[in-house]
Amino acid sequence: MTAGLSFDIIDVRAGVEEENEKYAGEVRAFCREHGIYLVNLMASPGAGKTTVLCRLIDALREDPPAGFPGAVGVIEADVDADVDARTVAERGAKTVQLHTGGSCHMDAAMTLRGLKALCGENEGAGSPRIVFLENVGNLVCPAEFDVGADLKLMILSVPEGDDKPLKYPLMFTVSECLLVNKTDTAEVFDFDLDRCVRNVRALNEEMPVFPLSGRTGEGFEPFVSWLRDRIAESRAER
């Protein structure tokens, strides 16, 4: 605590999350059986998840990872509405919209249901083998729920600030790749990428960090290339 400042710190509730693991195992088994690579995409509201997703749908269709057809599927999770599902469906992704009702995150059971709706019946060549779960916009609870994905991908956007790893540490700890989005707006925000990365490194030494702009596409290629390799490797391992 800074000298001269005086305030109490009280722990009001310990975090406990339930027996989600059984369903996460079922998700993994389903993905293995159907040859699906599943990405859990997490971020705050308005961080640019859908815009990034649209670029990924294009990039993976044009140049698919080795061993994967280019069809991309999207599970859109929202408390309500279907604006993002429309956007990604218009972009050509096979899409399912999940409404989570009052829930601020996806758990593994919901994910399994979405996966089965998206890939279950259709065993043909058009069935998506790369599936993105666009989680509810939230930096807290989604981090607590292992949905059984192959990759936990998170976005932090420049307008949110470089201090977010300090306030939402679990999200930055469990994620396996960080996109720092909206770099095209950097001149109007006091966002220090080096400070952000230092804050991230205190929690997560290995996670790759890709600064990029979903809007302009700047910085996108290194990330897509990394993701393509990672998906292709997962195929080789199976």
Next chain:
Amino acid sequence: MTAGLSFDIIDVRAGVEEENEKYAGEVRAFCREHGIYLVNLMASPGAGKTTVLCRLIDALREDPPAGFPGAVGVIEADVDADVDARTVAERGAKTVQLHTGGSCHMDAAMTLRGLKALCGENEGAGSPRIVFLENVGNLVCPAEFDVGADLKLMILSVPEGDDKPLKYPLMFTVSECLLVNKTDTAEVFDFDLDRCVRNVRALNEEMPVFPLSGRTGEGFEPFVSWLRDRIAESRAER
């Protein structure tokens, strides 16, 4: 659904929230007894809650509402860390930091605990009579929990986008005042204030909307003036 787009919509979980009401009643009784006006401040991560709060601390100290001393108290709720508590304590607010552990929102029981820590023992003139609860950064669950506040105040920031009322309808429905923050960054974002207000009005016909910039202070005075009147009126009603 737009013609030609085909996707299923599945309700995966009904929202249920518990017997928070008993504690909300205790919060109201505590506030009545101690002459406290309590504001529940809600927003996404990085929407500018703390910056707005700092300006409010200054404005209410310099020109307090009729019948209220100018001392402002802040209950900072975070999953972890105390960066915001330091900031508002440096600004001169009496502050308590609550750590919510794994919880992504404040409930009324936690709020009562924070209030008692902030205002309980100290019955002197310096005890804060205007208290802001800076809720966890989240547009979902905080909306579901009535913490017993006199005013539900929410912030939406320009970088988040004008479609947020569509995706997080409950927050925009239950809130009683909306600040559209970071208007100084409007030129780099495709944010249409009229469209935003239309989206809000579909959910909430009466809520006042104040566009402003926490950073530059632009647009702040009409909001502070509205808040000052509202606080003074609450005093008159008691």
